[in-house]
Amino acid sequence: MYKTLIYEKKDNIGILTINRPDKLNAISNELTSELSKLLDDIEKDEGLRVLIITGKGDKAFVAGADIKELVDRDARQGRKVSQERQEIFSHIENLQIPVIAAVNGYALGGGLELALACSIRICSDKAQFGAPEVKLGIIPGDGGTQRLPRLIGLGRAMELILTGDFIDAQEAFRIGLVNKVFPLEELMEKVMELAQKIASRPPLAVRYAKEAVNRSQEGDTASGFALESYLHALSCTTEDKKEGVSAFLEKRKGKFKGK
Numbered sequence: 001m002y003k004t005l006i007y008e009k010k011d012n013i014g015i016l017t018i019n020r021p022d023k024l025n026a027i028s029n030e031l032t033s034e035l036s037k038l039l040d041d042i043e044k045d046e047g048l049r050v051l052i053i054t055g056k057g058d059k060a061f062v063a064g065a066d067i068k069e070l071v072d073r074d075a076r077q078g079r080k081v082s083q084e085r086q087e088i089f090s091h092i093e094n095l096q097i098p099v100i101a102a103v104n105g106y107a108l109g110g111g112l113e114l115a116l117a118c119s120i121r122i123c124s125d126k127a128q129f130g131a132p133e134v135k136l137g138i139i140p141g142d143g144g145t146q147r148l149p150r151l152i153g154l155g156r157a158m159e160l161i162l163t164g165d166f167i168d169a170q171e172a173f174r175i176g177l178v179n180k181v182f183p184l185e186e187l188m189e190k191v192m193e194l195a196q197k198i199a200s201r202p203p204l205a206v207r208y209a210k211e212a213v214n215r216s217q218e219g220d221t222a223s224g225f226a227l228e229s230y231l232h233a234l235s236c237t238t239e240d241k242k243e244g245v246s247a248f249l250e251k252r253k254g255k256f257k258g259k
Ligand code: CO8
Pocket: 022, 023, 024, 026, 063, 064, 065, 066, 067, 068, 078, 081, 082, 083, 085, 106, 108, 109, 110, 111, 132, 133, 136, 139, 140, 141, 142, 232
């Protein structure tokens, strides 16, 4: 039994729902450790053909890392948490079965990074995407600086990560961040159809194809992740991070000093 996740199976398709709707499904430490355990079980389930990941409610897929947990995060913790989450998201990316992100609403920060770790992204017309970390005085730490440019190109990724601006579903479709957009009410049905189609293909061919296609994206990912983690850790030490996080929690605009 999980507190922050719901996991169900429909025939040979797994549906993992991130379940903290009152916090817009933000990724807490508890959620991370539950996700890690669940992924280990999913990995062992030989009958499974496709995994779908979505968010509970109609507002958010995942609105990022839990900002409350950022308040006291220093460099040492920042590095540790970043490495743990990179590992979990890489586990998702490298699961033998394809993973489809059904992005029902906000996919921000760590939520965008979660969607990026999936094999395919399909979203609702209500979805919004963004990497707002910079507005909190930190940088992405769950693989986003490496995966986003690979998917949508360096310039577009740079703009999203440097501005922290959100984009809507149509823009996400236009730049190739998502494959398809559906009305929210139809999203799960359409994602299920895609999952069933893939599940009907020869499982080993699907598995090998996924591995080979993933391999095409590997440059020197390990050092990219290491760099991201160190820089994320460093961003946790700044005064601007303290101010950015407090400003969000106190519902005011942050004042940044570049320190
Ligand atoms: N963390 C914690 N709580 C959150 C988060 C979050 N990321 N997002 C929303 N919430 C909470 C709100 O605080 C609020 O709680 P409460 O009702 O107790 O006040 C509740 O969810 C509802 O949210 P809002 O009232 O803010 O809803 P709105 O519709 O007004 O706004 C937004 C929706 C625009 C999505 C807004 O909630 C928002 O901007 N959220 C934060 C988005 C964000 O900055 N995400 C990035 C977080 S940082 C991150 O992901 C870093 C990842 C890498 C670092 C980790 C490496 C280890």
